[in-house]
Amino acid sequence: MISFFDDRQLGHAPTQELHNGGWEPYNETAARATDIASRLVDMRRSSDFGIDPILAVHSADYIDFLSTAFRQWQDAGRSGDALGYTFPIVGRRPLNLSRIDARLGAYSFDAATPIAAHSWDAAYWSAQSALSALDHMAQNSAQSAFALCRPPGHHAGADYMGGYCYLNNAAIAARQAQKAGMGPVAILDIDYHHGNGTQDIFYEDPEIFFASIHADPVADYPFYWGHQDETGAGEGIGTNLNIPLPRGTDYRHYQSTLGTALDAISKWGAKFLVLSFGADTYAGDPISEFQLQTGDFPRLAQDISALAMPTLIVMEGGYAVDALGENVGAFLSGFGHGI
Numbered sequence: 001m002i003s004f005f006d007d008r009q010l011g012h013a014p015t016q017e018l019h020n021g022g023w024e025p026y027n028e029t030a031a032r033a034t035d036i037a038s039r040l041v042d043m044r045r046s047s048d049f050g051i052d053p054i055l056a057v058h059s060a061d062y063i064d065f066l067s068t069a070f071r072q073w074q075d076a077g078r079s080g081d082a083l084g085y086t087f088p089i090v091g092r093r094p095l096n097l098s099r100i101d102a103r104l105g106a107y108s109f110d111a112a113t114p115i116a117a118h119s120w121d122a123a124y125w126s127a128q129s130a131l132s133a134l135d136h137m138a139q140n141s142a143q144s145a146f147a148l149c150r151p152p153g154h155h156a157g158a159d160y161m162g163g164y165c166y167l168n169n170a171a172i173a174a175r176q177a178q179k180a181g182m183g184p185v186a187i188l189d190i191d192y193h194h195g196n197g198t199q200d201i202f203y204e205d206p207e208i209f210f211a212s213i214h215a216d217p218v219a220d221y222p223f224y225w226g227h228q229d230e231t232g233a234g235e236g237i238g239t240n241l242n243i244p245l246p247r248g249t250d251y252r253h254y255q256s257t258l259g260t261a262l263d264a265i266s267k268w269g270a271k272f273l274v275l276s277f278g279a280d281t282y283a284g285d286p287i288s289e290f291q292l293q294t295g296d297f298p299r300l301a302q303d304i305s306a307l308a309m310p311t312l313i314v315m316e317g318g319y320a321v322d323a324l325g326e327n328v329g330a331f332l333s334g335f336g337h338g339i
Helices: 030-037 060-075 100-106 119-140 169-179 196-202 251-268 296-305 321-333
Strands: 002-005 016-019 022-025 042-045 144-147 185-189 208-215 240-245 272-277 311-315
Touching (some): 002 119, 030 321, 060 100, 060 119, 119 144, 119 311, 169 196, 169 272, 169 311, 185 196, 185 251, 196 208, 196 240, 296 321
Parallel strands (some): 002 042, 144 311, 185 272, 272 311
Antiparallel strands (some): 016 022
């Protein structure tokens, strides 16, 4: 399977995050990408498709903020990474805010997603990796391709960041696939955590189907999204499927749930699949609580590939760095095209 990545994605290097009431070293490290990349046989450098596909998903004011936030932080005399501390939970609306502290809070929903010196470049090239993999599929009628996206994207909404995510790579690729006439397009998110940003972006969109299998947000991040009764709104009612699972879920239980999601995607009439793949369902992941083993990942991929649908695989989470490359390699091998 052909993969896409750009070394500039490694430049994003915040030092710490606020987690469970204390400061911890930043979990989403460049080592995640380098470990995965070391397992990929045919990895190509990403091309630059410009800002327009990004602006088809994210608001212009958010992109202006994200691309200038670190400089504004430095101009304010601050050291270290830029991180918000005040978040509007009611009355969120466009405001002409001048102080960087206020802007950080206005465009984010947690204190685990700092902006460092090269965060914008890394996020930009992460999105370009997804677009490059999509372009390869479109130009070559390929059944699959892998975008090694780092930082990940599925927690990023149209105008906010969070959960280590800045640009929503899967959403950007899905919108571009739709524009290219490759649809109807479905997105399947199998990261441990719910893809709240992806859900928000397409929640009222009848043209994109979103299905997510994830840890029950009653007890797990991102808490406020991903509940079973969230099925879409307006013209998008019925195009959003959430399947929350309890902590401790093993592959046997997970597989039956996956079948439900795949059946829904098939019945909806999808012709192209964007797969948000997180390897944090692995039993050894330090911030997750499912019990999938390395040997389960090829079987998981085989079940998805049985849809016989062109599938763009977009990397999301996975934080057991020592096992991450092996787990991703195992998953990609299940698509039958090698890694």
